[in-house]
Amino acid sequence: MSDSIKKETKLDVKPDEQHLLLDHAYDDIQELNHPLPSWWNVTWGITIVFAIGYFVYYQFMKGPTLRDEFNQEYSKIVAIQEEFRIQNSAFNQEYYAGITSDDGVTKGAVVYENNCLPCHNENGKGDIGPNLTDDHWLIAKSTPETIYDVVFNGSEANGMPAWAELLTKDEIYQAVAYVSTFKNTFVKGGKEPQGIKIED
Ligand code: HEC
Numbered sequence: 001m002s003d004s005i006k007k008e009t010k011l012d013v014k015p016d017e018q019h020l021l022l023d024h025a026y027d028d029i030q031e032l033n034h035p036l037p038s039w040w041n042v043t044w045g046i047t048i049v050f051a052i053g054y055f056v057y058y059q060f061m062k063g064p065t066l067r068d069e070f071n072q073e074y075s076k077i078v079a080i081q082e083e084f085r086i087q088n089s090a091f092n093q094e095y096y097a098g099i100t101s102d103d104g105v106t107k108g109a110v111v112y113e114n115n116c117l118p119c120h121n122e123n124g125k126g127d128i129g130p131n132l133t134d135d136h137w138l139i140a141k142s143t144p145e146t147i148y149d150v151v152f153n154g155s156e157a158n159g160m161p162a163w164a165e166l167l168t169k170d171e172i173y174q175a176v177a178y179v180s181t182f183k184n185t186f187v188k189g190g191k192e193p194q195g196i197k198i199e200d
């Protein structure tokens with residue numbers, strides 16, 4: 001049977017491909033069977049072995065689920081944040097002096113532009129957040145120390161994020177240095193004063 005079909009084939013089969021010609025013909029159509037390359041078969045074999053190992057590890061040997069891995073990573077982050085809070089929640093006057101003498105205000109302007117501008121607007125004139133250029137204060141008390149406290153801890157119930165979780169220590173000090181240059185500049189078109197008046 002196979003010989004007869006091969007004899008009748010209308011395919012232009014090269015001599016070295018003759019052995020690849022399959023025995024059957026449908027509506028006069030025949031096909032060649034090219035075996036898969038060995039690299040493909042090897043890769044396939046490896047994926048099967050991997051799949052068995054993967055299945056056994058995650059189903060029977062208590063391999064961590066994605067949620068477990070997430071929780072592990074997340075608790076590391078929480079621990080780092082906690083540590084950061086413990087070490088830096090108190091304003092350090094000496095550190096602040098170091099930051100201001102190292103171009104703190106200029107660097108703070110960049111931090112401000114990237115993080116604070118959407119709420120406190122250009123030059124601190126206020127928008128969602130209060131005007132930082134007047135002599136009225138809602139939660140800070142005009143000094144770098146109290147501004148640091150607000151920036152570090154935020155006032156999340158009122159919409160001011162806690163930047164301890166989002167910025168580095170230096171960035172927070174730089175932002176404080178920059179924001180401290182705003183007070184009593186009374187920028188034109190600023191938001192109306194909020195809070196209590198503090199003279200200094
Ligand atoms: C999502 C909006 C938002 C962003 C972003 C934001 N703030 Fe605020 N900020 C506020 C609001 C709202 C308040 C007022 C909070 C309150 O009334 O308790 C505030 C208050 C403050 C105060 C105290 C003002 C006062 O009158 O006591 C300072 C200082 C301040 N922000 C600095 C910053 C700095 C620096 C950044 C950037 C690192 C920043 N804010 C980013 C919304 C924002």
